[in-house]
């Protein structure tokens with residue numbers, strides 16, 4: 001191998017006791033595409049196989065420290081607050097085994113917390129399965145999501161038949177206020193503030209761009 005190559009030489013498998021490294025996997029898709037359902041399914045499968053994990057979330061639709069899905073599943077979860085430190089899980093790990101994390105609503109985590117998740121994978125052999133939105137209502141990446149695209153070992157786009165009103169695949173999360181699509185404002189609005197008329201609607205790119213919410217929009 002030439003010295004100019006960007007690739008390191010790797011000894012053949014089996015010779016040096018190579019093992020499977022822990023992975024950082026990121027699953028993303030529009031709102032209501034089944035991300036939380038898949039998160040709960042992965043947690044269930046790993047538990048059945050005798051692995052020990054934790055479920056974390058931030059601002060779940062239930063309003064409590066739980067991961068819940070539209071189809072009625074739910075698991076207890078740790079709430080990831082602004083000052084939550086993922087490396088604290090390693091200290092707790094001395095008390096119990098920790099094989100994996102299921103992290104839901106990761107678009108709301110801080111970039112620093114995404115870095116900490118990568119550290120858990122590399123330094124502590126903990127698998128991290130992250131689930132979240134790619135883009136906000138302005139069709140721009142969330143900062144945490146951007147960092148996950150940069151750092152994840154695998155990025156999987158979920159497209160579980162979420163359709164725009166026109167029948168095209170849903171891709172973007174539009175925010176409406178008073179039945180009108182808006183393109184400016186706070187990136188995150190927590191539910192039940194005084195802005196009760198804020199809603200979200202998944203649209204195809206064409207109708208996100210045109211602002212056409214279809215005849216079944218909430219205000220019609």
Ligand SMILES: [Zn+2]
Nearest residue numbers: 164166204207
């Ligand atoms: Zn459409």
